[in-house]
Structure formats: C-alpha cells, structure tokens
Amino acid sequence: MLKHKDMKKLFLLVVSIICVQEISSLSSPWSWECINEACVKKETQPGQEEKAISLEACQIFCSEESGLWPKPNGVINVSKILVPVDPSLIEINTRRLGSLTSEAAKLFKEELIRRAPTARDVGDKGKPLSINIFHTEPDTDKLTLETDESYNLVTGIDDKGKLQVNITAPNFFGSRHALETLGQLIIYDDLRNQLKTPIFLNITDKPAFPYRGILLDTARNYISVDAIKKTINGMAASKLNTFHWHITDSHSFPYVSKSRPQLSQYGAYSPRKVYSQKDIEDIVDFAKVRGVRVMPEFDAPAHVGEGWQKTGYVVCLNAQPWGTYCVEPPCGQFDVTKDGLYDALEDIYGDMVEQFDPDIFHMGGDEVHFTCWNQTKSIIAWMAQKGWGREEEDFAKLWGYFQDTAADRLFKKVGKNIPVIMWTSTLTKKEHVTKYLPKDKYIIQIWTLGNDPQISELLEEGYKLILSNYDALYLDCGFAGWVTDGNNWCSPYIGWQKVYDNKPKSIAGSRINQILGSEAALWSEQVDSTSVDSRLWPRAAAMAETLWSDPSNTWREAETRFLIHRERLVRRGLDADALEPEWCLQNENECPIKKV
Ligand SMILES: *[C@@H]1O[C@H](CO)[C@@H](O)[C@H](O)[C@H]1NC(C)=O
Ligand SMILES: *[C@@H]1O[C@H](CO)[C@@H](O)[C@H](O)[C@H]1NC(C)=O
Ligand SMILES: *[C@@H]1O[C@H](CO)[C@@H](O)[C@H](O)[C@H]1NC(C)=O
Ligand SMILES: *[C@@H]1O[C@H](CO)[C@@H](O)[C@H](O)[C@H]1NC(C)=O
Numbered sequence: 144m145l146k147h148k149d150m151k152k153l154f155l156l157v158v159s160i161i162c163v164q165e166i167s168s169l170s171s172p173w174s175w176e177c178i179n180e181a182c183v184k185k186e187t188q189p190g191q192e193e194k195a196i197s198l199e200a201c202q203i204f205c206s207e208e209s210g211l212w213p214k215p216n217g218v219i220n221v222s223k224i225l226v227p228v229d230p231s232l233i234e235i236n237t238r239r240l241g242s243l244t245s246e247a248a249k250l251f252k253e254e255l256i257r258r259a260p261t262a263r264d265v266g267d268k269g270k271p272l273s274i275n276i277f278h279t280e281p282d283t284d285k286l287t288l289e290t291d292e293s294y295n296l297v298t299g300i301d302d303k304g305k306l307q308v309n310i311t312a313p314n315f316f317g318s319r320h321a322l323e324t325l326g327q328l329i330i331y332d333d334l335r336n337q338l339k340t341p342i343f344l345n346i347t348d349k350p351a352f353p354y355r356g357i358l359l360d361t362a363r364n365y366i367s368v369d370a371i372k373k374t375i376n377g378m379a380a381s382k383l384n385t386f387h388w389h390i391t392d393s394h395s396f397p398y399v400s401k402s403r404p405q406l407s408q409y410g411a412y413s414p415r416k417v418y419s420q421k422d423i424e425d426i427v428d429f430a431k432v433r434g435v436r437v438m439p440e441f442d443a444p445a446h447v448g449e450g451w452q453k454t455g456y457v458v459c460l461n462a463q464p465w466g467t468y469c470v471e472p473p474c475g476q477f478d479v480t481k482d483g484l485y486d487a488l489e490d491i492y493g494d495m496v497e498q499f500d501p502d503i504f505h506m507g508g509d510e511v512h513f514t515c516w517n518q519t520k521s522i523i524a525w526m527a528q529k530g531w532g533r534e535e536e537d538f539a540k541l542w543g544y545f546q547d548t549a550a551d552r553l554f555k556k557v558g559k560n561i562p563v564i565m566w567t568s569t570l571t572k573k574e575h576v577t578k579y580l581p582k583d584k585y586i587i588q589i590w591t592l593g594n595d596p597q598i599s600e601l602l603e604e605g606y607k608l609i610l611s612n613y614d615a616l617y618l619d620c621g622f623a624g625w626v627t628d629g630n631n632w633c634s635p636y637i638g639w640q641k642v643y644d645n646k647p648k649s650i651a652g653s654r655i656n657q658i659l660g661s662e663a664a665l666w667s668e669q670v671d672s673t674s675v676d677s678r679l680w681p682r683a684a685a686m687a688e689t690l691w692s693d694p695s696n697t698w699r700e701a702e703t704r705f706l707i708h709r710e711r712l713v714r715r716g717l718d719a720d721a722l723e724p725e726w727c728l729q730n731e732n733e734c735p736i737k738k739v
Contacts, residue, residue: 170195170334177205181703181731198729199330200225200339202707205731207700209341211327212684212708213382213691214701215348217293221328222343226306228329229269230255230338236275240315241282246432247319248274251326258714259331259338269337273301274308274325276318283314286384286436287502288562288659290314293349294321300342308344317349319434320382324348327711351693352647354609354660356385356438357683362392364671365416372429377680377717379433381687381708386430387505387662389440390418393475396450401497402490410450423498439495440564442507443488444545448475456484458522459515468515471626471668476515479545480525489552496556503586504553508546509566513538535569542570543579550584562586564609573600582606586659590617593650602654610661615645616686618678619666631669639705639722640698643685648693660690680719681709703731 174187174195182201199210208214209221233255235248283290294312301307308325312318329340357378359366375386390398396410397417411417418426430437451457461473468474477484495501516522516538523533531537546565554560564586565571570579571587580587586607589598593612601608610616613633621636623629647658663683670678688694688701698705706728712719727734 174334175201177201179732180205180207182206182729183731184729195334197330197332197334200332202703203328203330203341206703206707208704209328210704210707211324212704212711213688214694214704215324215346216351216692217347217349218345219348220343220345222341224342225330225332225339226300226342227269227332227335227337227339228255228272228306230259232269232271234271234273236273240276240278241284243284243315243432244276244278244282244318247315247322247434248276250432251322254326254715255329255338259336270300270304270306272306272308272340274310274322276310276312276321278312278314278318280313284431285500285502286316286431286434288353290316290353291349292316292320292353292384292434293347294318294324296321296324296344296346296348298325298341298344306340306342316384316434319379319432320348321346323379323382350382350384350691352658352660352690354385354662355383355687355690356387356609356660356662357383357679358387358389358440358611358662358664358666359675359679360389360392360665360667361397361418362389362395363667364669365395365397365412366667366675367672368418368422368426370672370675371426373676373717374679375426375430375433375435376715377676377683377712377719378435378687380712380715381684382434382691383683383687384435385662386435386437387440388437389442389505389507389666391450392442392446393448393469393473400491401494403487403494405453406450406491409452420498427499436502437499438501438503438505438564439499440505440507441488441491441495442505442509443549444477444479444542445469445509445511446475446507447477448473451475454483454487456481456487458519459512462515468518469512470510474512474515476511477545478519478522479516479541480522485548485552488549489556492553493556496553501557501561503562503564504557505564505588506546506549506553507566508570509568509590511538511542511568511570513569516541536574539570539575539579543575546570546579560584564588567591567595567597571597571601573597573604576601576606577604588662590664593645598650599652599654602651602657605657607657607659608651609659610645610647610650611664612645612650613664615641616661616663617666618663618682619669622669625668637682639682639685642682643689643698643701643705645686646689646693661686676718677720680712680717681705681722682720684708684712699735702735703728 175182175198182205187195202210233252237245291313294317297309310318310321395412396406399407399419407417427437457475458478459468460475462468465472465474582605588609590611592614620633651658663686
C-alpha cells in the first residue's frame with residue numbers, strides 16, 4: 144500500500160513525465176549553431192536534447208547587435224548566457240513617474256504574455272523579472288524636437304535570485320525605448336516553450352536624428368482607426384516617433400471639425416468614413432504611450448475640394464480637363480482673396496491645436512497651380528486692384544500673402560509661434576523662399592529627388608530640412624497606373640535596400656546638422672485599410688534604423704537583423720510583407736548571391 148504522501152509523489156512524477164514527453168514530442172529535431180557569424184541548422188544528436196538551441200536563441204548571440212532593430216547607437220554589452228523568464232512574474236516599478244510610464248509598462252507585460260501565453264506551464268523554472276525605471280529629468284508627456292530620447296539599460300541577478308533590470312533615461316520618451324529594446328532581447332525558445340533573456344545586459348543608446356516619421360494619407364482613401372493603430376504599433380517597435388497625418392485633401396475631408404462640422408458632412412466618403420473627436424483623442428493617446436507624436440497636416444492652399452462646396456472658398460473644384468488645373472483629379476484650390484476663408488482656417492486650426500497639442504504643425508503647401516488662380520476672375524480683379532501683375536512672381540506673392548495670413552491665424556490659436564513644416568514647391572525655389580518662408584519660422588520637407596540641387600540651396604540658406612525624397616521614401620511607388628495604364632508616376636517599386644541606403648549624410652554632406660530626420664510617405668491613392676500594412680512594413684523600419692543608428696554599413700550587413708525584425712512585426716499583428724523565403728532566415732548566408 145502506498146501512503147498518501149507517496150501517492151502524491153508518484154502522481155507528480157507521472158505528470159512530469161507526461162509533460163516532458165509532451166514537450167519533447169512537440170519539439171523539433173533541429174538545433175541551431177553559430178558558425179562564422181551565421182546561425183546554421185543542425186540535427187540534434189540523441190542525448191544532446193538539453194543542449195539544443197532554438198533559432199531565436201542562436202540569433203541573439205550570433206547576429207550583429209543581438210538581433211536588435213534599430214541597432215543601438217552607443218555601447219552594447221550582451222552576455223551569452225540566457226535565463227528563462229516567467230512572464231507572469233514581471234514587476235515594474237514606476238513609482239513617482241507619470242501615468243505614461245505605467246501604461247507603457249503595462250503594454251510591455253501584455254506583449255510578453257501574448258508572445259508566450261502558455262510559457263507559464265514551465266513558469267516554475269522561469270525567473271521573476273523586476274524592472275526599475277528612473278527618470279533623471281522632470282517628467283514630461285510632450286515630445287518635441289529637443290526631447291532627449293536616450294536611455295541606459297542594465298540587467299543583472301540580484302541577491303534574491305531575481306532578474307533585475309534598471310532603466311535610466313531623462314524622461315518617458317527614453318525609457319519607453321529601453322522597454323522596447325528589452326522586449327526585443329526576451330526571446331521565445333520554441334524548443335522548450337520558454338521566454339528567455341540574457342543574464343546580463345548593458346546598453347546605452349540614443350537616436351541620431353530627432354525626427355523619424357511616417358506620413359499616412361487618409362484622404363485619397365479612408366484608413367480605419369484600427370489600421371492607423373497598427374501603423375503606430377509598427378512605429379513603436381521600430382522607434383519611429385512621428386505619425387504625420389495627412390488628414391484631408393481634395394478627394395475627401397474625413398476630419399470632423401468641431402467648429403466647422405459641415406466640412407466632413409459634405410466631404411467624407413460616407414458618414415462612417417470620418418475621424419470623430421473621440422477617434423482622434425483615442426489615436427493621439429494610443430500614439431503617445433508608444434512614444435509617437437501625432438502631427439496633423441492641413442494641406443493648403445491647393446489639395447482642397449470635397450467638403451468645401453457650400454463655402455465659396457474653393458475654386459477650380461473638379462475643373463476639367465484636370466491636367467490644366469492640378470496634378471490629379473479632383474482639382475481644387477482656395478480662393479485666398481476671400482477674408483472669410485481665414486476665419487474658417489482659424490477655426491480648423493483651433494480644433495486641431497486643441498486635439499493634437501502640436502509642437503510642430505504641417506501646413507502642406509505643395510502643388511499650387513497658378514493657372515487655376517490665373518483663370519479665376521475675382522482673383523485677377525483682386526490682384527489688379529493691388530497693382531500686381533499676372534506673372535509667376537505675382538502669384539508667388541499671392542501665395543506668400545496666404546501663407547503669412549494663415550500662419551498668423553495658426554499661431555494665434557497655439558498662443559505662440561511653433562515651427563511650421565512646408566513641402567518643397569514653387570515657393571521654396573531660391574528666388575522665393577527667403578522672401579515668403581523665413582527660416583526661423585519654417586522647416587522644409589523635401590519630396591523631390593535625393594540629388595535635387597534645391598536641397599543644397601536650402602541648406603546653404605540655413606533651412607532645417609526633413610527628407611522624403613521620392614526616389615527612396617515614397618512607398619506608394621511601383622504599382623499600376625490609375626489615371627491611365629502602365630505603372631504609376633514614381634515607379635519602380637522601392638526596395639527596402641534603397642530605403643536603408645538613403646543616408647541623410649550622403650544627401651546633406653557637411654550640413655548634416657540641419658537635417659532633422661526623414662519620413663517615409665504613403666500616399667493613399669492605391670492603398671486603404673486592407674493593404675496599408677504591407678505597403679509600409681517592413682520597409683519603413685529600414686528607414687527607422689538609418690535614422691536611429693546612422694549606420695555606416697550598407698543594407699547587406701543589416702539583412703539578417705532586418706529579417707528578424709520583419710518576423711517581430713508580424714508577431715505584433717502587422718501584415719508586413721515577406722521579403723524572402725523563410726528558408727533564408729533559417730539558413731543564414733546561404734541566399735545572398737555569391738561573387739565568383
Ligand atoms: C561586458 O560585461 C561583462 C560583465 O560585466 C564584462 O566582464 C565585460 O568586460 C564587458 N565587455 C565589454 C566589451 O565591455
Ligand atoms: C539597480 O539599481 C538599484 C538602485 O540604484 C541598485 O541597488 C541595483 O544594484 C541595480 N541593479 C542592477 C542590475 O544594476
Ligand atoms: C555599463 O557600461 C557603461 C559604459 O560602457 C559603464 O560606464 C558602466 O559602468 C556599465 N555598467 C555596468 C553595470 O556594467
Ligand atoms: C496668366 O494669364 C495671362 C493672360 O493669359 C498670361 O499673360 C500670364 O502669363 C499668365 N500667368 C501665368 C503665371 O501663367
């Protein structure tokens with residue numbers, strides 16, 4: 144007869160045998176080994192199961208910078224010993240820090256539990272993880288171009304056997320990046336169903352450029368709130384910090400303005416394809432916890448149309464043949480001589496300032512067609528009354544008048560001057576720019592070619608620039624035409640390699656300090672909620688490393704880590720494009736074409 148105690152022991156023994164069998168029957172015959180700086184697949188020999196190494200574990204030791212993306216721009220020391228972590232025993236001390244930090248800590252925990260929901264089955268083998276976050280500056284919840292996003296991350300085992308992590312950063316925007324880095328260093332061992340992390344870490348890191356953005360156009364096609372949130376999740380995973388929201392255009396006006404609701408009533412594609420005040424608040428908060436500012440763009444005086452029908456402020460609305468009056472249908476441009484227009488703009492700016500609390504604002508300002516204004520009788524009469532002519536310089540003056548008046552209305556609503564971003568255009572040409580867009584007020588966003596002489600002209604004049612040169616950063620290029628057959632205007636498709644190698648230094652040279660950063664743009668003529676992920680990702684993440692790490696290497700050296708990051712984005716719920724057969728991820732260095 145077995146005693147009760149012994150029966151319990153036997154029961155436990157049987158259960159653990161079953162568990163072990165279950166794990167070994169789930170596990171794979173394959174193990175990975177780091178050979179010549181590449182993870183190589185090897186069959187596990189009988190009796191060597193204990194030593195089998197999962198692919199993710201191998202990558203931490205074998206990949207350059209431990210598989211991190213973007214790679215740290217500072218000192219990195221990662222131990223080669225992994226310890227299991229119990230995701231149910233994570234404790235994050237954010238005492239005396241703002242609510243953003245505790246929300247970010249909560250997200251970090253949830254992400255780990257989502258990654259390995261059943262890892263708790265082996266939880267008794269995992270170590271508790273205790274994270275302390277220290278901020279060295281007074282807490283702020285507003286990201287600006289001056290915000291220090293640096294951090295230090297140190298891990299060690301404390302005297303109670305707990306894995307302790309200390310994160311020290313000036314502020315929340317640094318410490319959330321540290322959590323992101325730590326999360327990337329907690330890997331899933333699929334041979335053992337365990338989360339694991341290096342026993343010792345010491346990483347000091349900071350971004351090379353303060354402005355690291357994605358532009359999303361939600362006016363050519365409507366993009367759902369959920370799809371926008373997924374985009375922001377991808378940005379957080381890649382340490383991008385600015386979601387530039389091109390929220391209106393001539394095609395539709397989905398932005399619900401509190402003071403001018405008629406605009407979205409007339410201008411949205413449908414009553415449901417709008418961004419309500421609640422939607423915007425939701426997106427702004429969602430982004431902030433992920434270290435991302437949401438910057439609105441209210442594009443003017445061109446790129447307006449739908450929504451403005453009842454106001455009388457838009458001319459050339461859907462004018463045909465459109466090629467004469469604008470770059471794509473439907474045409475539309477403000478009649479900038481109407482005083483009432485500026486009151487409407489002031490109201491819209493006021494709504495946006497209240498909702499977005501912007502530290503920088505985008506006023507658009509691209510693709511104004513002078514032919515439209517030149518064929519509008521009331522505008523010509525207004526100009527004649529002022530004694531102006533009808534040549535390019537006169538229309539530039541008219542545009543300058545609009546820009547000045549509109550910017551004043553914006554500053555009035557903000558309560559002070561804030562930096563305004565404008566696209567390159569006729570107005571940013573050498574002969575106009577210093578007259579109408581003074582450099583202490585305006586930042587210029589480049590969307591011409593990376594070798595456009597205008598870039599060095601603007602730099603020499605002292606302007607600060609953001610780079611979105613379309614030959615490397617327009618992610619809508621390379622699909623079919625839509626106003627005709629063939630390919631769209633900026634074809635071919637831009638591969639991630641070209642995005643990665645678009646280095647600000649090679650564009651700006653010695654005036655690199657005037658480059659605030661870059662932005663990948665996704666114009667939405669041919670994309671909507673169904674395909675936004677695959678257009679943006681993982682390519683936008685290639686730019687993210689170029690901006691964060693300012694690497695001197697080319698895309699080739701970054702390739703393995705980039706494939707690892709693509710898998711990470713997919714795990715985070717993004718439908719990021721596949722770049723290569725998965726075989727190439729599992730058989731590193733076997734796919735690149737060899738020079739003979
Ligand atoms: C990394 O940290 C370990 C443990 O503290 C230390 O022994 C080693 O010298 C460090 N390596 C570098 C390159 O700093
Ligand atoms: C974390 O910081 C605390 C308090 O300064 C310190 O006692 C502890 O040793 C640190 N732990 C690690 C792993 O650096
Ligand atoms: C981490 O690295 C920094 C810079 O290399 C060094 O000054 C610091 O002492 C290191 N901290 C630990 C805990 O090893
Ligand atoms: C505007 O129209 C007038 C009259 O046709 C023409 O002389 C002038 O060159 C036009 N201006 C521009 C900028 O095209």
